[in-house]
Amino acid sequence: MLKLLAATALILGGLFALFLLTAPTNQEAMQNDFTEAKTTETKAQLEETADLENRPALIIGDPNANVTLVEYGDFKCPSCNQFHHGVGQRLRSEYIDSGQLKIEFRNFPFIGPDSGRAARATYCANDQGAFTAYHDNVYGYLWDTFYTQGDLNAEFRDVLTFEKLEELMADELADPELFASCIRSEENNKFIDADLLLGADDGITGTPGFVVAGQTITGPSNYNTFKTLIDIELGR
Amino acid sequence: MKKFHLTLFKAKVAALNIGRVLLRPTYFALFIIATFVVSSFILWSLNLELVSYIVFEAPIALADKMRFFSETYRDIFVTYDNAQALGIVVFSLLFGINSAVFVYVLRLRSFKDMKKQSSASGAGFIAAVISGGCVACGTSLLAPLAATLGATSGAFLRDLSLWLNWIGSGLIIFSLYHLGQLAVPSKS
Numbered sequence: 515m516l517k518l519l520a521a522t523a524l525i526l527g528g529l530f531a532l533f534l535l536t537a538p539t540n541q542e543a544m545q546n547d548f549t550e551a552k553t554t555e556t557k558a559q560l561e562e563t564a565d566l567e568n569r570p571a572l573i574i575g576d577p578n579a580n581v582t583l584v585e586y587g588d589f590k591c592p593s594c595n596q597f598h599h600g601v602g603q604r605l606r607s608e609y610i611d612s613g614q615l616k617i618e619f620r621n622f623p624f625i626g627p628d629s630g631r632a633a634r635a636t637y638c639a640n641d642q643g644a645f646t647a648y649h650d651n652v653y654g655y656l657w658d659t660f661y662t663q664g665d666l667n668a669e670f671r672d673v674l675t676f677e678k679l680e681e682l683m684a685d686e687l688a689d690p691e692l693f694a695s696c697i698r699s700e701e702n703n704k705f706i707d708a709d710l711l712l713g714a715d716d717g718i719t720g721t722p723g724f725v726v727a728g729q730t731i732t733g734p735s736n737y738n739t740f741k742t743l744i745d746i747e748l749g750r
Numbered sequence: 751m752k753k754f755h756l757t758l759f760k761a762k763v764a765a766l767n768i769g770r771v772l773l774r775p776t777y778f779a780l781f782i783i784a785t786f787v788v789s790s791f792i793l794w795s796l797n798l799e800l801v802s803y804i805v806f807e808a809p810i811a812l813a814d815k816m817r818f819f820s821e822t823y824r825d826i827f828v829t830y831d832n833a834q835a836l837g838i839v840v841f842s843l844l845f846g847i848n849s850a851v852f853v854y855v856l857r858l859r860s861f862k863d864m865k866k867q868s869s870a871s872g873a874g875f876i877a878a879v880i881s882g883g884c885v886a887c888g889t890s891l892l893a894p895l896a897a898t899l900g901a902t903s904g905a906f907l908r909d910l911s912l913w914l915n916w917i918g919s920g921l922i923i924f925s926l927y928h929l930g931q932l933a934v935p936s937k938s
Contacts, residue, residue, distance in 0.1 A: 592831070600828060729803055732796040736825035739800075742818050746808060 557714055564707035572636055574646050575606075575616035581747045583615060583740065586622040586713050586723040589632040589652050590669050592661050593734045594722040598653045601737045608741070615744055619649060620709040622721050628674035631697065633706050635679050638696035639687070647686040655682055764930025768851055771933050777850040785846030792838055793822055837915035844922040848929065855932045 571577075583605070587594040602617070609615035621636060623629035632652055639648035652674065660668035680694050687693050696702070716725050724731040727743040771777050794801050804810075804818055827835045 596831065729800050730797075731800060734829050735797075736822055736829045738818060738821040738825070742804070742808070742810065742814065746810060 557711070560707045560711045560714070563704055564711045565704035566708045566711065569705045569708040570637065570640055572619040572640055572645050572649075573616050574619065574649065575610040576613040577616060579610070579613055579616040581609075581615045581726070581744055582618050583744070584618045584620060584716070584725040586620050586709075586716070586718045586721055588621075588623050588625050588629045588721045589656070589674065590623075590625040590629045591721045592666055592669055595653050595657050595661055597722050597734060598649075599657055601735070601740060604737050605740060605744075609744060614748060619645070620712060621706050622710065622713050622718060622723065623706065624721070626670055626672060628672050630706070631676065632674045632679065633709075634700070634702045635693075635697040637702040637705050638693050639683060641696065642687050642689060642693065644683065644686045648683055651682040651686070652679070760931055761927060764927050764933075766930075767933040768847060768926060768930045771851050771854045772847065777854055780853060781846040781850040783846075784849035785842050788845045789823070789838065789842035790819075792842065793826075833912060834915075837912060837919070841915060841919045841922070844919055844926070848922050848926055851926065851929045851933050855929050858934070859932060 585594075585597075587597075589595075605615060605617070610617065619636065621633035623633040636645060636648060639645050655678070656668065656673070660666070660673070676694070676697055679697055680690065683693060684690060713723065716723070717730050718732070720732065722734060724735075724740070726740065727747040729743055731739060731743075772781055804815055808815065810818075822829070826838065829835075830838070
């Protein structure tokens, strides 16, 4: 009986190991499965329109921090919001506030029209040094008003209107009128295209997605996953 | 009504037999191993490169490596929302039970007698792994599939992942209903 048990455990373990060894990497999966022609076309288009050189980094924390956690997010994505309110807050108190870590936010809008609107506005807020406030206010608004009230379908309604974005940032900006005109212009689309292009290169296929210590993390993960990788990078 | 009572009776017999099988230490151990393996598969299927890095390359102590994986289980209801986490836990437990009972019945009967149960288990496993790998609003496994089918809505993907997870669990229950009736405890 013990032999049978050992054999079964071995087979199950072997199957897992086989999957581990043969499964395509994120990048390969994107190239192979994300409909090759579509990806190639999209990537080629992005390469034409993206402005990688002038794209300002959207930083939370000290820009000189030793370790960078890149976060790919869509403001409408509840899992991204859950990350912000859980693991993200803990990372702030444990690493960001002490200047060891910074988060570089990159837009990966795909859920709805207001995903794109909210993404464009990140750069408008950043122009006035208010990216962190914008990031927190938009996530906070969706979290408090919809997601924690059980209204997950708000994800697919057009709730982040221009007026709402202006209202959320009313007390945070030196020049609210400039912000209002900026979010209505398409000038920042080139930076969002740059974010998407960087995401494709990092093997990001959905949100939330992260890159830290040279490793890509796809989907929601617990605090210890990030802590382990950050500590490796910090050399602890 | 008669048919319903008969089904209920059969379900009770199956549950009783499954309980007896799991009371045996060897099969209980098999249940634990299979539950652990399948839940690991679901939780880490999107991050296999990271798993490989932590296991083989990361410059950290073995205890830290073990903590890296064990805390994923501890935090499952924090990392995922309740419906997603519950779906993963329920499916993994059912899969573990099904594996143990499957092996037990396999020892009593030929594989040919268990064709229906095997198909249900296999289909359940595929459904739940696809959905398990798709627990975030963005997906690596379902998005390409859905994009091929022309789906662009995240709502579709989110709901589909939950539905597939519960369909997977339903198929495993169906498999257990039949397997349980075959799992008549022997004296050995």
